[in-house]
Amino acid sequence: MRKLAEHNIPLREASITQVHSVLRDGNPLIVHTSMFANALASLANPKQQQQWVPLAEKNRIIGTYAQTEIGHGTFVRGLETTAIFDPETKEFVLHSPTITSTKWWPGGLGKTANAAIVMAQLYTQGKCYGPHPFFVQLRDFDTHHSLPGVILGEIGPRLGINSQDNGYLRFDHYRIPRTNMLMRHSQVLEDGSYVKPIHNKLSYGTMVWTRVAIVHSCSKKLACAVTIATRYSAVRHQSELVPGKPEPQILEYQTQQYKLLPHIASVFAILFSASSVLRMQRNVAASISKGNVELLPELHILSCAMKALSSQDSTQGIETCRLACGGHGYIASSGLPSLYTSTTCTITYEGENTVLLLQVARYLIKSYRAGLEGLPVLPSVMYLTAPSAMHQSPPLSNQALIEAFRISSANLVKETESRLCRQFNLEQNFHYAWNRCSVALVHCAELHSRYYMCEKFLSTVESIRASDRVRSVLQDLCRLYLIHHITLNQGHFLRSGTLSGVDLSTLEEEMYELLAKLRPQAVPLVDAFDFRDELLGSTLGAWDGRVYERLYEEAQKSPLNKTDVSKAYHKYLQPLMKSNL
Ligand SMILES: CC(C)(COP(=O)(O)OP(=O)(O)OC[C@H]1O[C@@H](n2cnc3c(N)ncnc32)[C@H](O)[C@@H]1OP(=O)(O)O)[C@@H](O)C(=O)NCCC(=O)NCCSC(=O)/C=C/CCCCCCCCCCCCC(=O)O
Numbered sequence: 194m195r196k197l198a199e200h201n202i203p204l205r206e207a208s209i210t211q212v213h214s215v216l217r218d219g220n221p222l223i224v225h226t227s228m229f230a231n232a233l234a235s236l237a238n239p240k241q242q243q244q245w246v247p248l249a250e251k252n253r254i255i256g257t258y259a260q261t262e263i264g265h266g267t268f269v270r271g272l273e274t275t276a277i278f279d280p281e282t283k284e285f286v287l288h289s290p291t292i293t294s295t296k297w298w299p300g301g302l303g304k305t306a307n308a309a310i311v312m313a314q315l316y317t318q319g320k321c322y323g324p325h326p327f328f329v330q331l332r333d334f335d336t337h338h339s340l341p342g343v344i345l346g347e348i349g350p351r352l353g354i355n356s357q358d359n360g361y362l363r364f365d366h367y368r369i370p371r372t373n374m375l376m377r378h379s380q381v382l383e384d385g386s387y388v389k390p391i392h393n394k395l396s397y398g399t400m401v402w403t404r405v406a407i408v409h410s411c412s413k414k415l416a417c418a419v420t421i422a423t424r425y426s427a428v429r430h431q432s433e434l435v436p437g438k439p440e441p442q443i444l445e446y447q448t449q450q451y452k453l454l455p456h457i458a459s460v461f462a463i464l465f466s467a468s469s470v471l472r473m474q475r476n477v478a479a480s481i482s483k484g485n486v487e488l489l490p491e492l493h494i495l496s497c498a499m500k501a502l503s504s505q506d507s508t509q510g511i512e513t514c515r516l517a518c519g520g521h522g523y524i525a526s527s528g529l530p531s532l533y534t535s536t537t538c539t540i541t542y543e544g545e546n547t548v549l550l551l552q553v554a555r556y557l558i559k560s561y562r563a564g565l566e567g568l569p570v571l572p573s574v575m576y577l578t579a580p581s582a583m584h585q586s587p588p589l590s591n592q593a594l595i596e597a598f599r600i601s602s603a604n605l606v607k608e609t610e611s612r613l614c615r616q617f618n619l620e621q622n623f624h625y626a627w628n629r630c631s632v633a634l635v636h637c638a639e640l641h642s643r644y645y646m647c648e649k650f651l652s653t654v655e656s657i658r659a660s661d662r663v664r665s666v667l668q669d670l671c672r673l674y675l676i677h678h679i680t681l682n683q684g685h686f687l688r689s690g691t692l693s694g695v696d697l698s699t700l701e702e703e704m705y706e707l708l709a710k711l712r713p714q715a716v717p718l719v720d721a722f723d724f725r726d727e728l729l730g731s732t733l734g735a736w737d738g739r740v741y742e743r744l745y746e747e748a749q750k751s752p753l754n755k756t757d758v759s760k761a762y763h764k765y766l767q768p769l770m771k772s773n774l
């Protein structure tokens with residue numbers, strides 16, 4: 194925090210990678226600096242911002258985002274915490290009526306935060322208006338004691354991020370002023386009347402913002418992992434590639450190149466997609482402030498799609514990097530285990546991935562049907578009903594591969610929509626039919642999202658003007674990415690008839706050539722991510738390659754090495770050895 198202040202970096206711009214370098218196993222302030230700060234900026238009105246933002250900037254108020262309950266995370270409409278307006282006192286009464294309404298998970302809530310943005314069902318004049326955000330003080334700003342009517346605690350150890358205090362929270366008829374409802378988009382007036390927002394999902398804006406931020410942070414986490422594993426693979430020598438010859442760097446093995454290079458490519462694919470979604474988010478934010486919400490659904494869907502794909506890709510990539518380091522990848526000082534545990538949670542939080550992909554699928558089906566009826570659809574899904582013929586691009590060129598993705602995705606949506614119609618005819622109920630088709634629907638969403646990511650990778654690489662040589666390496670990397678994902682999804686391309694079996698084996702052949710061609714670029718590529726050693730925090734991935742010395746030095750720090758004979762010997766082992774058991 195002192196460093197942020199020294200360098201004049203606003204809270205919301207504190208990079209997760211910098212934070213990770215200080216607190217590898219979770220940061221109790223991350224939700225304060227990200228979601229809480231964003232909720233104040235985007236959901237509070239100017240007067241409320243004047244009141245709370247300066248205090249949050251000075252860390253007088255430390256906040257969290259308390260939405261999820263022990264009984265409901267995904268189904269936001271099903272939240273049970275109530276905020277009932279009392280017109281007599283002009284207050285809201287917050288209450289947790291059941292065990293399932295207990296707020297559960299919020300980062301920093303257990304011990305760190307003294308305030309929260311609480312999502313609760315808003316009731317006024319006897320009517321429920323759904324979940325709305327409220328600024329709620331939880332602890333005394335001086336003593337840090339929890340306030341009467343607020344029951345708080347920490348939820349216990351987790352798979353990772355254990356130096357963060359994820360918490361629980363209950364309210365017992367806890368009163369807050371009317372003006373603590375975040376009133377930028379919707380309001381409750383003094384007489385209790387409700388003023389509705391221009392779009393009823395604007396109060397979900399902090400989730401959208403965080404999903405976009407997660408995409409960016411996933412590319413950084415994956416970049417850390419590939420840096421560690423690639424540098425290690427250049428230092429590590431093992432086995433014989435040619436019998437009798439010296440042990441080669443393990444990076445010489447084609448299988449090792451296949452483990453690492455596609456994930457190096459993935460860092461760029463995620464990063465370029467993140468930039469594109471971020472641009473869209475800025476445009477949408479600017480339009481919303483002028484009262485235009487036309488592009489909000491597109492942003493919602495794109496952020497769901499990119500959050501789901503990037504969290505899945507980076508988690509799998511980090512695990513592959515860990516495995517690629519053999520036994521040393523399992524040691525904590527490699528940095529890979531904490532990268533994994535702090536990334537795999539992104540699959541679940543901020544919208545569980547399957548659920549987000551089903552949101553994308555819903556949009557694809559709706560847009561496809563609208564397109565068929567000649568109704569206007571938004572730009573990113575126009576292709577669904579565009580003529581599905583390959584254009585004049587040279588066979589198997591990058592452009593042809595992108596077209597193959599586009600047509601296969603459109604084909605899958607078309608096929609799944611027909612299945613949905615057949616199922617609807619059988620079930621006579623859309624929701625049951627939807628559930629019966631949901632595995633196929635998730636596949637539609639995944640293919641559409643992959644198409645988007647491939648397209649962004651290619652168009653960004655093609656637009657690089659600064660250096661022909663850099664562009665050329667990135668072009669190879671992009672080509673590898675396209676082919677790799679085609680080989681992983683061969684079935685879709687064969688089914689759509691966009692690629693033949695012969696095409697696929699030609700592409701596979703090219704992929705192996707690309708691995709060899711890109712091998713000399715592997716270390717320069719990860720060096721270009723430019724992570725300082727302190728930031729990587731890895732015995733395997735440091736810039737100087739002194740892997741074995743660092744592993745040995747780290748081992749000396751093990752508490753068990755403080756004495757030659759451990760206490761456990763005297764307490765347990767010696768009695769056991771003498772017991773003749
Ligand atoms: C999406 C849901 C599941 C929808 O549920 P459902 O009940 O079906 O839907 P309805 O509510 O009825 O709505 C249907 C229609 O509304 C549309 N919709 C839904 N959501 C939105 C939205 N947000 N915007 C616009 N439109 C929306 C939907 O498409 C339907 O439209 P239509 O009818 O088809 O037209 C929803 O309920 C949901 O979102 N569920 C998920 C819940 C969730 O996400 N919870 C999150 C809780 S908070 C949390 O998890 C926090 C975790 C910790 C985060 C730690 C922070 C890390 C940040 C990292 C930042 C670091 C950056 C540094 C970068 C660097 O490194 O440099």
Ligand SMILES: Cc1cc2nc3c(=O)[nH]c(=O)nc-3n(C[C@H](O)[C@H](O)[C@H](O)COP(=O)(O)OP(=O)(O)OC[C@H]3O[C@@H](n4cnc5c(N)ncnc54)[C@H](O)[C@@H]3O)c2cc1C
Nearest residue numbers: 258259260261265266267298299300538542543544545547
């Ligand atoms: C590390 C971590 C930090 C978190 N931090 C916060 C925080 O700061 N603030 C906060 O409010 N919350 C936080 N959360 C909570 C998080 O947002 C939820 O866990 C997440 O939204 C998923 O909800 P859930 O746990 O209820 O899972 P569930 O929704 O119960 O999901 C369980 C399974 O059911 C499936 N499922 C659910 N609904 C559907 C559906 N409609 N169709 C098909 N399948 C479905 C899912 O795909 C999944 O397989 C955090 C969670 C974690 C793990």
